[in-house]
Amino acid sequence: MIISIIGGTDGLGKWFARFLRNKGFDIVVTGRDVVKGKTVEKELDVKFINDNIEATKIGDIVIVAVPINITERVIKEVAPHVRENCVLMDITSIKEIPSKAMEKYTKNNVCVIPTHPMFGPSIPSLKRQVVILTPPKKHYQSNPWFNKIKDFLEKEEARVVIMPPEEHDKIMGVIQGLTHYAYISLGTTLKELNVDIRESRKYASPIYELMINIIARIIGQNPYLYGDIQMHNPQIGHIHETFIRECTKIKNIVDKKDREGFANIMKEAAKHFGSETLRGMKYSNKAVGAIIEEIEKLERSIGKEVGLKHIDSNNIHYGILKDIVDDYIILDKNGKEIKINIANISLMEEKEFNQWKRNNLKK
Numbered sequence: 001m002i003i004s005i006i007g008g009t010d011g012l013g014k015w016f017a018r019f020l021r022n023k024g025f026d027i028v029v030t031g032r033d034v035v036k037g038k039t040v041e042k043e044l045d046v047k048f049i050n051d052n053i054e055a056t057k058i059g060d061i062v063i064v065a066v067p068i069n070i071t072e073r074v075i076k077e078v079a080p081h082v083r084e085n086c087v088l089m090d091i092t093s094i095k096e097i098p099s100k101a102m103e104k105y106t107k108n109n110v111c112v113i114p115t116h117p118m119f120g121p122s123i124p125s126l127k128r129q130v131v132i133l134t135p136p137k138k139h140y141q142s143n144p145w146f147n148k149i150k151d152f153l154e155k156e157e158a159r160v161v162i163m164p165p166e167e168h169d170k171i172m173g174v175i176q177g178l179t180h181y182a183y184i185s186l187g188t189t190l191k192e193l194n195v196d197i198r199e200s201r202k203y204a205s206p207i208y209e210l211m212i213n214i215i216a217r218i219i220g221q222n223p224y225l226y227g228d229i230q231m232h233n234p235q236i237g238h239i240h241e242t243f244i245r246e247c248t249k250i251k252n253i254v255d256k257k258d259r260e261g262f263a264n265i266m267k268e269a270a271k272h273f274g275s276e277t278l279r280g281m282k283y284s285n286k287a288v289g290a291i292i293e294e295i296e297k298l299e300r301s302i303g304k305e306v307g308l309k310h311i312d313s314n315n316i317h318y319g320i321l322k323d324i325v326d327d328y329i330i331l332d333k334n335g336k337e338i339k340i341n342i343a344n345i346s347l348m349e350e351k352e353f354n355q356w357k358r359n360n361l362k363k
Helices: 011-022 035-044 050-057 068-079 098-105 136-140 142-157 163-194 197-201 204-217 223-232 236-255 261-272 276-300 350-358
Strands: 003-008 026-030 061-064 085-089 113-117 132-133 159-162 305-308 314-323 327-335 336-343 345-347
Touching: 003 011, 003 050, 011 035, 026 035, 026 050, 026 197, 050 068, 061 068, 061 327, 068 085, 068 098, 068 223, 085 132, 085 142, 098 113, 113 163, 132 142, 136 197, 163 204, 163 223, 163 236, 197 204, 223 350, 236 261, 261 276, 276 314, 276 336, 276 345, 305 327, 305 350, 314 336, 327 345
Parallel strands: 003 026, 003 061, 061 085, 085 113, 132 159
Antiparallel strands: 113 132, 305 314, 305 345, 314 327, 327 336
């Protein structure tokens, strides 16, 4: 089977190229940058073609993995060339626009499966990841391709959710649109207030620490992708207006020093959340506890040999843990000091580290 990924030389498209190649599929990728394409071709053992239409013509499954702002145009370009009884998918964060475009420009017997993987390209596998499918009813009720793809995802232990594209965009307007909007606004507010983020961490409550980490995680991502999520989801306008209205309402209550009004707003929101308030408390306590526990484990390991696994690359750093200075670990590896950011590593358990040493440090 040949899977053609339009825009497969970067981001999530490249992630799927690597993942599917490792599963034994023949992968074709396209991209605007020929040099990058040739590099990815060698790196992933895939075929690079600098022509979207040619790549589409040979694909049994064609996946459009380009930025949101050009997705509709690229679908219009490639959809008519998807072969009969084959599949056209996309993996963008909005679904109404791509769904309509795929339906409009494909042949009648092409299976259309608009898809939204709810993860980024840093995850190691599909295990426990949510993948949302928004196919037209005629495709998932009768087309065998749909069941093949759904079964493959579930075999890889992904959690598959099926919903209409309009419903998807409405809920994603909150899950992504409102979340990003609120945290980016918090980030820009801290900038305008000229808050020294590193200095503020010295006095931080656990919740502030979590908030800063989430803000940093979001504003450190691709700003054009996040802008496209805000600008191309038809549901976002109403969500923004509601958020701003609620912020203004709370500001007015604070200006009036209306304690009862403020309390009533919180009580009504808590009533709406119901049992989720307790659940949220427990999960946030776990998150805070995990951060504290990790630092305490590292502190107890000072003077001992440790194995530190890099979160992104899975590379192992090992040696004597000499000290912890601010956000950094000082590691002595055979007399050479290495400085590693705590945020980038996890401390290996003793059993796992010993097994790694047996496999990799035979001398």
